[in-house]
Amino acid sequence: QKEVEQNSGPLSVPEGAIASLNCTYSDRGSQSFFWYRQYSGKSPELIMSIYSNGDKEDGRFTAQLNKASQYVSLLIRDSQPSDSATYLCAVNSDTGGFKTIFGAGTRLFVKA
Amino acid sequence: DAGVTQSPTHLIKTRGQHVTLRCSPISGHKSVSWYQQVLGQGPQFIFQYYEKEERGRGNFPDRFSARQFPNYSSELNVNALLLGDSALYLCATSSGIPTDTQYFGPGTRLTVL
Numbered sequence: 001q002k003e004v005e006q007n008s009g010p011l012s013v014p015e016g017a018i019a020s021l022n023c024t025y026s027d028r029g030s031q032s033f034f035w036y037r038q039y040s041g042k043s044p045e046l047i048m049s050i051y052s053n054g055d056k057e058d059g060r061f062t063a064q065l066n067k068a069s070q071y072v073s074l075l076i077r078d079s080q081p082s083d084s085a086t087y088l089c090a091v092n093s094d095t096g097g098f099k100t101i102f103g104a105g106t107r108l109f110v111k112a
Numbered sequence: 113d114a115g116v117t118q119s120p121t122h123l124i125k126t127r128g129q130h131v132t133l134r135c136s137p138i139s140g141h142k143s144v145s146w147y148q149q150v151l152g153q154g155p156q157f158i159f160q161y162y163e164k165e166e167r168g169r170g171n172f173p174d175r176f177s178a179r180q181f182p183n184y185s186s187e188l189n190v191n192a193l194l195l196g197d198s199a200l201y202l203c204a205t206s207s208g209i210p211t212d213t214q215y216f217g218p219g220t221r222l223t224v225l
Contacts, residue, residue, distance in 0.1 A: 004154075031210065031211050032210075032211035032212075034213065034214075036216075042218075043200075043202055043216040043217060043218050043219045044155065044202070044216050045216070046213055046214075046215065049213050051211060088154050088155070090154075092210060092211060094210050097167070097168045097169065098160050098167045098168030098210055099157050099160070099168045099169075099170060100145060100157050100160070100168075100214065101157065102147075102154030102155045102156070102157075103154050104152070104153050104154045105153075105154050
């Protein structure tokens with residue numbers, strides 16, 4: 001079992017729709033959770049961080065965390081073609097030494 | 113404020129050579145992490161340094177080493193390069209609190225021939 005799992009996609013949604021991205025993690029000691037966006041050939045840029053169970057909203061983005069189910073999700077409302085990118089889920093853990101584990105990423109295509 | 117900077121931008125080496133990559137953090141950030149990203153995969157954690165001490169290490173061979181300087185900048189060294197070391201090497205910095213957000217530099221593209 002991979003430590004952080006994401007559906008690789010591609011996920012294709014029409015412009016204006018809601019895109020839903022999911023991530024599961026294996027380390028119950030994980031403390032903080034992040035979503036990054038990465039355009040082809042560029043470095044990851046932060047979208048959202050979330051630390052406690054529930055929802056966190058920032059503009060068109062909503063992150064959801066359920067520690068009991070070891071599940072993190074990202075919703076993108078009113079998707080735009082400029083949202084087309086790879087979305088990376090990242091999990092911080094201090095169990096057995098600090099580490100940050102990334103999922104392989106989900107490729108999102110927003111069709112105009 | 114300046115973001116995370118990395119040098120060089122691109123690098124071409126041959127098998128067996130050694131390489132040094134550099135990273136300067138955002139002002140006020142005391143923690144530096146290094147990642148390797150190959151095409152189609154997420155970044156793989158190599159090291160994290162905080163206050164010049166190694167705080168975490170990923171599953172990479174001893175050919176990979178790093179250090180952090182008093183000004184919190186960092187170097188990643190890779191010895192005896194293999195073809196499989198070709199990748200984008202990313203540096204990310206944070207304040208140092210374990211739960212804190214990391215911000216990435218633009219990366220160094222390493223090609224090993």
